[in-house]
Amino acid sequence: MSYSANSAHLGSSLGVVEILDAVLAVSDLRPATAGATERDRVILSKGHAAMAYYAALEQYGLVAPGLLDAYLQNGTPLWGHVGLTEAVPAIDATSGSLGHGLSLAAGFSLGHRLRGSAHRVFCILSDGECDEGSTWEAALFAGARKLASLTAIVDYNHIQSLAPTREVMDLEPFGAKWRSFGFETIELDGHDWAALVAALEQPSRGRPRVILAHTVKGKGVARIENTVASHYKPALAADLELA
Amino acid sequence: MRKRIIELIEADASVDPRIVFLTGDLGFSFVEPLEQALGERFVNMGVAEANMVSVAASLAAGGFRPFAYSIAPFMTARCLEQIRNDICYQRRAVRLIGVGAGFSYGTLGPSHHALEDATIMAALPDLVVANPGNAAELDRCYAALLDDPRPAYFRIARESGASYGAPIFSPQTAAFAARRGADVTLAASGGSVTQCLAAAEILAAQGIEAAVVSVPIVQPFPAEAFAALLTGAPVVAVFEGYRGNPLSVGVMETLLARGMGEAFVDLTAPQAFPSLVGDTETLRRRAGLDPAAIAARARAVAGRDERLLSGRA
Numbered sequence: 001m002s003y004s005a006n007s008a009h010l011g012s013s014l015g016v017v018e019i020l021d022a023v024l025a026v027s028d029l030r031p032a033t034a035g036a037t038e039r040d041r042v043i044l045s046k047g048h049a050a051m052a053y054y055a056a057l058e059q060y061g062l063v064a065p066g067l068l069d070a071y072l073q074n075g076t077p078l079w080g081h082v083g084l085t086e087a088v089p090a091i092d093a094t095s096g097s098l099g100h101g102l103s104l105a106a107g108f109s110l111g112h113r114l115r116g117s118a119h120r121v122f123c124i125l126s127d128g129e130c131d132e133g134s135t136w137e138a139a140l141f142a143g144a145r146k147l148a149s150l151t152a153i154v155d156y157n158h159i160q161s162l163a164p165t166r167e168v169m170d171l172e173p174f175g176a177k178w179r180s181f182g183f184e185t186i187e188l189d190g191h192d193w194a195a196l197v198a199a200l201e202q203p204s205r206g207r208p209r210v211i212l213a214h215t216v217k218g219k220g221v222a223r224i225e226n227t228v229a230s231h232y233k234p235a236l237a238a239d240l241e242l243a
Numbered sequence: 244m245r246k247r248i249i250e251l252i253e254a255d256a257s258v259d260p261r262i263v264f265l266t267g268d269l270g271f272s273f274v275e276p277l278e279q280a281l282g283e284r285f286v287n288m289g290v291a292e293a294n295m296v297s298v299a300a301s302l303a304a305g306g307f308r309p310f311a312y313s314i315a316p317f318m319t320a321r322c323l324e325q326i327r328n329d330i331c332y333q334r335r336a337v338r339l340i341g342v343g344a345g346f347s348y349g350t351l352g353p354s355h356h357a358l359e360d361a362t363i364m365a366a367l368p369d370l371v372v373a374n375p376g377n378a379a380e381l382d383r384c385y386a387a388l389l390d391d392p393r394p395a396y397f398r399i400a401r402e403s404g405a406s407y408g409a410p411i412f413s414p415q416t417a418a419f420a421a422r423r424g425a426d427v428t429l430a431a432s433g434g435s436v437t438q439c440l441a442a443a444e445i446l447a448a449q450g451i452e453a454a455v456v457s458v459p460i461v462q463p464f465p466a467e468a469f470a471a472l473l474t475g476a477p478v479v480a481v482f483e484g485y486r487g488n489p490l491s492v493g494v495m496e497t498l499l500a501r502g503m504g505e506a507f508v509d510l511t512a513p514q515a516f517p518s519l520v521g522d523t524e525t526l527r528r529r530a531g532l533d534p535a536a537i538a539a540r541a542r543a544v545a546g547r548d549e550r551l552l553s554g555r556a
Contacts, residue, residue: 037306084333092304094332097324103294107301114263114307135326136296159362179273219481 001051002235005072007080011218011230013052015190016155017211019070020044020056022123022196024154031061034090040119041108043093046126046155047081048231054078054088062090099132101125102152104185106138109147109208119192122200123152131169136181141183150208151200152183155190157217159228175212183210190215206229244399245273246343247378251385252310253280256289260284263302266290266431267313270343274312275476277330292317296331298327303335314348315341315357315398319364330394331367338388339364339396342374344374344433345483345512346530347401349523353516356400356526358484364396365462365489371395371414372462373488376436377404380459387413387460398433400522406436409459418468424452425474427545431481432458433491438527439481441534451547464493470501473482477506477544483527485514508544 003008027040042054054071056233057063067087070076081096093104105123112119129135140185142150156174158165165171175185188195190213199211218230221239232236253276256262263284264277279284288295289393292313299309311318319326320343327443330337341360348355371393375381380398388395391414407421421436422443429439436457443453456472458465478498482490498507512530527533531540 018402037304040258041301093301095329097328099293099323100297100329103299103325106294107298108305110286110298110304111307114302115305134293134297137291138297141288141291141294141298 001055002070003237003240006234007072008079008234009048009051009222010233010235011064011223011227012046012049012126014219014221015157015215015217016046016052017020017056017219018191018193019124019153019155019194019215020052020082021059022058022124022200024060026197026200027120027122029060029062029090034062038117038119041105041121042090043095043105043121043123044082044099045095045105045123046098046129047095049155050078050080050082053082057088057090064090072117075130098126098129099134102135102138102142105150105152105217106142106147109142109150110145112149113147116158119149123150125154125166126154126160127154127156127158127171130154130171131160137171139178139181139183148204148206149200152208152210154210155215156212157215159217159226161231163228174205178210178212182186183208185210185212187212187214189213189221191219244378244381244403245270245401246382248340248385248397248399249273249277249434251382253277256284256450258281259308261306262289263307263309263393265299265309265311267295267311267317269275269313293325295323296322296339297329299337299446300329300333300335303337304333307338310338310340312340314355315343315360316355319357319360319396323363326345326364326370327367333372334369334392335394336392337394339394340399342399342401344398344400346523346526347434347496349526350520357449359513361398361484362449362488369393370462371460372398373460374433375459376400376433376457377406379409379459383409383412384417386411387417387432400434402434404434404441407436407440409457412459414460414463417465418456418458418472420454420472421457422453422455424454426452426476426521426547427482427541428454428456428473428478429541430456430469430478430490430494431435432461434484435481435483435532438532438537442537444539445534445538449547451542451545453541458493459492460488461493462491464496466493466497466500469493470497473503475505475518478506479508479510479533479537479541479544481510483532484511486511488551504529505546508540510540551556
């Protein structure tokens with residue numbers, strides 16, 4: 001998709017593949033439920049990983065395959081950052097500007113509680129968007145209200161737009177921050193699908209959960225792994241073989 | 244009018260379990276009855292407007308009818324991108340309530356004044372901007388937008404406004420004559436309608452008959468309904484906000500589109516933060532938006548200003 005559409009954010013997409021697949025595997029989001037109000041909700045807050053998101057949805061039959069082939073072509077419904085579209089009712093939220101997703105997820109979670117629904121809400125964040133104050137407004141709210149149906153997964157690749165997170169706005173001690181906001185906190189290898197599924201399926205402990213998923217930006221394409229440039233440069237023909 | 248909108252929501256909530264009321268930790272002595280009525284559907288979201296707006300958006304997606312309540316600048320400018328992306332872009336029918344239209348909060352200072360809020364909200368796709376001038380207009384706006392699938396911003400003044408009546412209207416027909424008169428038309432919205440009615444009294448004493456046309460829903464502008472109320476007399480638009488506000492833009496566009504050659508004056512507040520303290524009336528007077536200033540400009544545009552006629556203006 002990145003190659004044919006000459007699309008940026010390849011590294012951001014490659015790093016989050018296992019996370020997206022694990023979330024969809026655990027959720028009840030399937031073609032039969034996609035149009036319903038009463039179901040699990042999945043929000044990709046890091047909307048610049050749209051490519052990986054659309055591809056993951058397609059794996060679960062939630063995006064028509066033809067749509068992926070036409071990615072970013074004029075007149076098609078899938079933008080370079082995620083937006084709601086009738087063509088894909090499984091998409092639960094727009095994203096693209098960082099720091100909105102966790103609040104949107106908290107809203108779904110509050111709605112589940114008010115309706116007495118047992119459904120869950122999954123929200124995938126970037127580490128960079130944890131610089132945004134609004135992310136922490138949402139965390140404070142979710143923690144204080146004990147929104148136990150909410151699980152946030154941070155794609156912790158340690159690289160943001162211009163430089164390593166450690167240099168830009170060090171997030172550490174990251175787990176301690178989330179714990180102090182009232183979250184159950186799990187750290188794991190974000191490319192370990194089985195570990196992700198196990199963490200997502202753990203029984204609720206009565207408060208929101210965050211999974212700090214350590215990942216490698218650009219995973220699977222050695223040329224760009226762990227590079228800032230992978231945020232911007234599209235795929236090359238040679239990468240298609242390697243990946 | 245703060246009390247009135249809470250009463251409307253409370254009455255609505257008793258028959259509609261989908262209503263959820265979120266407050267940004269504001270509404271002391273007004274919202275308590277609503278908290279009683281709504282129980283867990285009343286949520287104090289803390290001093291975190293951005294989070295409140297996004298939470299409201301997802302509540303709407305989950306089948307609820309959410310209201311979000313704060314002081315006007317905090318309800319609009321503070322969380323503009325959340326309104327833009329999460330409410331408007333996602334088409335979530337959230338009702339945003341901003342209290343303190345224009346100079347309502349007077350001596351509390353420019354941080355609490357709301358002079359650009361309507362303009363900013365009117366710049367967003369699909370967002371309806373209601374700017375009622377008294378309780379009757381608020382009731383009509385609330386009813387007109389009850390089942391509207393679009394999001395809406397209710398710009399609410401602290402003062403109750405003059406007690407003129409308002410007909411039933413839809414968003415498309417939200418313009419009516421609060422007073423009739425052939426010499427000049429004062430077109431206003433919100434609290435400025437009350438100022439214009441007082442200006443019309445001053446003008447009447449001087450032998451000038453001013454019509455006062457109220458536009459309680461300014462975005463989208465009810466152009467046809469407004470045009471139908473024009474008499475050919477000169478028009479003075481009055482809005483407690485800056486230039487480019489949705490009332491003056493709507494009035495100008497309507498006059499231009501219909502080839503109406505009436506003389507036109509746009510009365511708005513100076514686009515500057517006042518440096519000296521003033522109460523609501525003082526700030527209005529300094530801005531030239533009090534009844535005496537409105538009457539003087541109307542008299543001039545109606546060609547009845549003797550100084551103007553004698554070239555000494």
